[in-house]
Amino acid sequence: MKITVVGTGYVGLVSGACFADVGIEVVCVDIDKKKIDKLKNGIMPIFEPGLEEIVKRNYASGRLHFSTNLAEAIQDSDVAFIAVGTPPGEDGSADLKYVLAVAEEIGQNMSDYIVVATKSTVPVTTGKKVQQTIQAALDNRGSDLEFAVASNPEFLKEGAAVEDFLKPDRIIIGVEDERAQKIMKRLYKPFQLSGDRIIYMDIPSAEMTKYTANAMLATKISFMNDIANLCELVGADANMVRKGIGSDPRIGNKFIYPGVGYGGSCFPKDVKAIVKTAKQYGYDLRVLQAVEAVNEDQKHTLVNKVKKHFGEDLSGMVFALWGLSFKPNTDDMREAPAIVIIDELRAAGATVKAYDPIAMEEAKEVYVGDKISYCNDAYDACVDADAVLLITEWSEFRLPSWKAVGKLLKNKVVFDGRNIYDRKYLNEMGFIHYGIGLGAENHVKVEG
Numbered sequence: 001m002k003i004t005v006v007g008t009g010y011v012g013l014v015s016g017a018c019f020a021d022v023g024i025e026v027v028c029v030d031i032d033k034k035k036i037d038k039l040k041n042g043i044m045p046i047f048e049p050g051l052e053e054i055v056k057r058n059y060a061s062g063r064l065h066f067s068t069n070l071a072e073a074i075q076d077s078d079v080a081f082i083a084v085g086t087p088p089g090e091d092g093s094a095d096l097k098y099v100l101a102v103a104e105e106i107g108q109n110m111s112d113y114i115v116v117a118t119k120s121t122v123p124v125t126t127g128k129k130v131q132q133t134i135q136a137a138l139d140n141r142g143s144d145l146e147f148a149v150a151s152n153p154e155f156l157k158e159g160a161a162v163e164d165f166l167k168p169d170r171i172i173i174g175v176e177d178e179r180a181q182k183i184m185k186r187l188y189k190p191f192q193l194s195g196d197r198i199i200y201m202d203i204p205s206a207e208m209t210k211y212t213a214n215a216m217l218a219t220k221i222s223f224m225n226d227i228a229n230l231c232e233l234v235g236a237d238a239n240m241v242r243k244g245i246g247s248d249p250r251i252g253n254k255f256i257y258p259g260v261g262y263g264g265s266c267f268p269k270d271v272k273a274i275v276k277t278a279k280q281y282g283y284d285l286r287v288l289q290a291v292e293a294v295n296e297d298q299k300h301t302l303v304n305k306v307k308k309h310f311g312e313d314l315s316g317m318v319f320a321l322w323g324l325s326f327k328p329n330t331d332d333m334r335e336a337p338a339i340v341i342i343d344e345l346r347a348a349g350a351t352v353k354a355y356d357p358i359a360m361e362e363a364k365e366v367y368v369g370d371k372i373s374y375c376n377d378a379y380d381a382c383v384d385a386d387a388v389l390l391i392t393e394w395s396e397f398r399l400p401s402w403k404a405v406g407k408l409l410k411n412k413v414v415f416d417g418r419n420i421y422d423r424k425y426l427n428e429m430g431f432i433h434y435g436i437g438l439g440a441e442n443h444v445k446v447e448g
């Protein structure tokens with residue numbers, strides 16, 4: 001089998017490399033020539049565990065190709081995956097211009113039956129638009145070639161993308177054409193999933209599945225953040241509540257960790273986009289609007305605690321930030337709560353010293369640039385700082401030497417945005433520990 005994957009972002013590059021790894025011939029296409037040249041030289045555009053190895057291995061074996069020429073790539077491809085970006089427009093709806101441009105180019109250049117499958121998260125009805133766009137391009141050429149569209153949303157998580165792709169929980173395939181279904185079935189055969197884990201359905205349902213999955217996960221997080229905030233007020237411990245409810249299999253113990261709010265390229269964008277889609281159909285998705293509002297507020301929680309402790313005016317104060325990326329094991333800074341936290345600390349007059357194991361380059365380039373100073377390690381960030389804020393729960397922040405940290409900080413105060421530290425132990429070491437929803441003792445000051 002041969003496939004073309006258009007777009008070498010997270011989804012496209014990981015999908016292309018993993019399909020090649022199970023023996024399929026893959027051409028990854030991107031309009032960005034620099035990116036393609038770099039990939040040919042083994043330079044990854046993103047940091048993702050295991051990706052470089054799998055790309056290099058399959059490129060060397062000749063199964064994985066990189067090209068800027070879509071027209072050429074799709075010749076004798078069984079499937080063309082569209083995995084280009086769908087950035088949010090001003091009004092929150094997903095912008096389809098890149099997706100439809102690819103569809104048009106496929107219609108203009110295809111020379112045989114092909115399945116065109118969307119892998120990017122696209123709003124419901126995109127399948128139909130892709131179909132119409134390809135058909136219009138064929139009509140323009142006076143061609144009567146046949147094709148089928150499919151929706152094959154990707155559920156991979158950043159930081160675990162390769163593993164998620166190779167060992168998926170489930171595969172969703174929206175397809176309404178028998179021939180196309182057979183081709184998709186063959187394509188996923190190497191993944192050896194038992195029958196009920198490949199789910200075939202109509203295209204709009206597949207599109208809705210992706211949004212609903214992300215919206216549900218975002219809901220779990222915002223729900224728990226809301227509850228954590230209440231726990232704090234009533235003197236309960238959100239960690240215990242989490243364990244308590246998580247033991248009910250109907251609820252499950254995942255994605256109920258309170259924190260500084262969800263970020264990344266998917267949850268914020270997808271929640272906004274599905275709310276917008278619903279509005280277009282005259283329906284109000286009230287739960288999801290609340291999910292988004294809670295998340296926006298949650299990004300301010302940690303700085304609110306800083307202000308409660310040190311006062312509203314943070315002029316002349318210095319804060320150490322541990323972690324910048326929106327979650328560990330990625331350099332992705334998109335919608336990272338750290339951006340809001342940095343802006344707020346600076347607006348109150350403070351300066352910020354940050355350290356992140358991987359994301360500092362990304363942060364410098366696009367997101368927080370020279371607004372902060374970048375440090376060599378977690379301890380370096382604490383030198384002469386007034387307190388430390390844990391934003392991203394990278395493994396290397398989990399067990400620091402508090403003795404060393406205590407010597408470096410001006411005040412022994414820790415704002416733990418992910419509840420990863422043991423308050424009792426920290427208190428014994430003379431630290432004040434603030435967490436998210438960790439009960440009334442949050443406000444009890446400890447000597448030291």
Ligand code: UDX
Pocket residue numbers: 154155156157158159214217221254255256257258259260261262263264265266267326327
């Ligand atoms: C998500 C989905 O998990 C994935 O299936 C989809 O394809 C794309 O969107 P990703 O954005 O990579 O993946 O990150 P994920 O690991 O899901 O985390 C999202 C955000 O939620 C992070 O900011 C994380 O810190 C936050 N989170 C997660 C919490 O605050 N609490 C939790 O309990 C879990």
